[in-house]
Each structure stands twice: as C-alpha cells, then as structure tokens.
C-alpha cells in the first residue's frame with residue numbers, strides 16, 4: 001500500500017510555526033498581521049474556500065477582513081477598493097479570489113495589488129522574481145506542493161519530476177520551484193503526446209491538469225511519489241457528490257506515497273497563505289521588504305518554510 005501523505009497534519013505543523021511568528025511579532029510591538037480576502041459574486045466553491053481561509057486566520061491569530069462584492073460590481077469599484085487596501089497599514093496581505101466575473105479583467109486586477117501584499121504571489125513582479133530566483137512571495141499551492149513533496153523526498157536533486165498542467169497558478173510556478181530544487185522537470189499537459197509513457201518514467205508526478213482521475217495506475221511506476229493538486233466535485237455511484245483528484249487514487253497503491261483528495265494539497269494551500277501573510281507582515285513592518293530576509297536571494301525560496309517543518 002502507498003503511504004498517504006497527510007496534508008492536514010503537515011498543514012497543522014506549519015500553522016503552529018505561523019502562530020508562533022504572529023505571537024513574536026505582536027510581542028515585539030508590531031501590529032497584528034492582517035489579511036483581507038475579496039470575493040466578487042457568489043460562486044459556491046469559492047465561498048467554501050473563503051470561509052476556510054477566514055477560519056484558519058483565527059486559529060493562528062491573523063486578523064482577517066472580508067469584502068464581499070456583488071456579481072455586477074464594476075471593475076473601477078474593485079480597483080478602488082484594492083487601492084484603499086494597498087494603502088491601509090493594518091492590511092499586510094490582499095487576496096482577490098479568482099475566477100472573477102467575465103466583465104472584469106483579471107490580469108489588471110492582480111497587477112493592481114501591490115507586490116508586497118500579494119500573498120497569492122500572482123503579481124507579475126512576484127512571478128518574475130520566482131522565475132529568476134530573486135525572492136518575492138511564492139504562490140500558496142506550489143509552495144504547499146513542495147513542502148508535501150519534501151516530507152517524503154527531502155532532497156530532490158536529480159529526481160525526474162513530471163508536472164501535468166501548465167497553469168500560471170500551479171503548473172508553471174511548481175516547475176520553477178522544482179528546477180530551483182535541482183530536479184529534472186518535464187512540464188506536460190493534456191495535449192502532450194504519449195503522456196502515460198512520459199509519466200511512467202517519473203520518480204515524482206505532480207498532477208495539476210484539472211482533469212478528474214486522469215492519471216491511471218499504469219501511468220505510475222512502482223515507488224513513485226504522487227502529488228495530486230486536482231480537486232473536482234463529481235457524482236459518485238451512490239448518487240452523492242464527492243471530491244476527486246486528477247489521479248485514480250485506488251489504482252495507484254503501488255506508488256511509494258500519494259496525497260489524498262481531500263486532505264492533501266488543499267489544506268496546505270491555506271496554511272501557506274497564512275505563512276505568506278505573516279512573511280508579508282514581517283517584511284512590511286520589521287524589515288525593508290524582502291531584503292530583510294536571509295532567504296531573499298536563496299536559490300530555493302521554499303526552504304524558508306521548510307525549516308518550520310524540520
């Protein structure tokens with residue numbers, strides 16, 4: 001049987017460290033780290049995630065605020081709100097839940113969040129810093145993927161990793177982080193020819209295609225490690241809905257280790273959001289931005305949080 005990588009447990013461990021950092025900041029007379037979440041419209045899945053984020057903030061002592069805007073909110077009003085939050089000294093992290101309604105230019109909105117408060121790591125400045133290994137805020141899900149992976153394979157040097165999916169939110173940043181960790185990375189997607197054969201060569205598969213149960217058992221070599229980023233609600237045989245990943249979990253028990261869905265990458269995404277918020281708060285209040293961090297120019301930014309799990 002494959003080992004199940006317990007994302008909830010590893011997330012709790014990171015949360016403890018985050019809480020200790022919040023306490024230390026406050027004890028040193030700095031403001032309570034603050035996270036603001038913006039949700040436009042009423043997507044039920046987004047509501048679930050936002051509620052989880054707010055609850056998680058409470059647990060570690062981050063002050064959270066929520067802005068719920070109507071579906072028909074104008075782009076101008078959303079940008080004005082972000083301007084206000086950018087200037088608010090009590091707000092250290094700003095997260096605007098995506099997807100946004102069609103009448104809003106998502107790229108413009110993400111660009112308008114100041115990079116220092118961009119705890120999603122989606123601003124082009126943070127994307128550029130990640131891809132050049134020069135600091136910045138690392139996006140939450142890719143960071144979570146790295147921490148889960150390192151809980152099984154502490155040293156990724158020379159490992160053959162296949163990433164399935166090329167999104168700006170997961171596939172591309174994960175590939176960059178893996179390269180920084182000296183892995184050999186093959187980035188693929190659902191149109192890649194011979195995808196099963198490519199996957200069968202891999203020591204590690206990171207499945208982030210958004211295609212439910214895409215990765216079959218025969219795609220996976222014995223003792224591979226599988227990180228499943230997918231999360232899709234489907235109707236099960238009993239008529240009830242259930243969450244499935246991008247990997248046919250039951251067929252992959254010959255793997256060395258695999259993340260479950262739910263309880264794998266999802267909880268880590270939230271724990272990393274909290275960790276990013278505290279990092280942003282520290283940079284904004286204690287130090288002069290990233291340059292205050294010993295890790296600012298470290299080739300592998302994920303180590304800053306890896307230490308928390310040691």
Ligand SMILES: Nc1nc(=O)c2c([nH]1)NC[C@@H]1CN(c3ccc(C(=O)N[C@@H](CCC(=O)O)C(=O)O)cc3)C=[N+]21
Nearest residue numbers: 048049095096097098099120262263264265266267269
């Ligand atoms: N600006 C922005 N930043 C995001 O980080 C962002 C976003 N927009 N839009 C939506 C996606 C999705 N996302 C998840 C967070 C937690 C779980 C999570 O905790 N999942 C639980 C189960 C959740 C459930 O029961 O539905 C688990 O996997 O165990 C999943 C997905 C963050 N996202």
